[in-house]
Amino acid sequence: MKWRSFLLPKPKALVLRLAVLGSLLPILGWCGGSYWLLDLFNHFQWQYAGLLGIAVIALLLMRQWRFAAVAGILLCIPLLRIHLGTRSVPQKPSPGSPMKFTCFNVLTANQGYEDVVRWIRETDPDVIFLPEVDEVWAGKLRPLLESHPHAVEHPVEGNFGFACYSKLPILQREIIPCGAMELPLLKIRVQGESGSFVFLGAHPVPPANEFWAGERDEFLRIIAAEMNEEKGLVIVAGDLNATPWSYGVKPLRDAGLRGWEAVPTWSRSNPLLAVPIDHLLYRAGNAGPIEDQGFIVGPDLGSDHRPVTRMIAW
Secondary structure, three states, rough: OHHHHOOOHHHHHHHHHHHHHHHHHHHHHHHHOOHHHHHHHOHHHHHHHHHHHHHHHHHHHHHOOOHHHHHHHHHHHHHHHHHHOOOOOOOOOOOOEEEEEEEEEOOOOOOOOHHHHHHHHOOOEEEEEEOOHHHHHHHHEEEEEEEOOOEEEOOOOOOOOOEEEEEEOOOEEEEEEEEOOEEEEEEEEEEEEEEEEEEEEEEEOOOOOOHHHHHHHHHHHHHHHHHOOOOOEEEEEEOOOOOOOOOOHHHHHHHHOEOOOOOOOOOOOOOOOOOOOEEEEEEEOOOOOOOOEEEOOOOOOOEEOOEEEEEOOO
């Protein structure tokens, strides 16, 4: 029966359908990402690549050479998107001293307070931004003031408070309400060895529905606008709830932010959902040459996110 062949296709037909699906979804996101629902398809490029890679191997094992070649060509679509979304920019060595920046969404419900404090002390970043800090987390993080005496703490009930700790002096500080939800964007000016720079800490809402997607995109536009007011070095850190391939990050790219990475940082234990949404980005401006000395994804500290660290010489 025709319905049976459609619902229960033979292995070759099933693999081909999966291969077509794995190539259509990134194309839908690429072409229609301005609509929030289609933009969701942009986040899972690694999953599409994995699906198509499995299809290629399966077709080769079935000796379906032509179909395997077609699936191989389709595999280039997500791989190309991964490359274009995260390709690095040639850099010149910087004579300045390196600075270490860390961002970690601690997860409000996470109770691994001591593990987080211990890890921060061991890695010893110059500036660290911690989203999802409530009053309990703020109290547990206070020992960090011994090594990072310059701090901005903004604990709130729920998932959109934060804390920022710095070994370097904070010259100016501002908390900017973003969008209709007025979620906080941290903007501080920090005194480094080579001069002052601006640090922006962000945590917009996830694009779980049309309204939240619009709020996230507005938050990211405000970040870009704040960047455009600055002429020197700007660091942007946070759980942006957007991958490098999301349509929503276009204003940030247009503002000149670099350092986009493809390594998943959220839900790493689930390959079907793991995506890179925690970022440490930078724009040199007129600050001179910036040397990116590496991006590291940290260990499991009890959150659904992993900490990320970047070394920048300036």
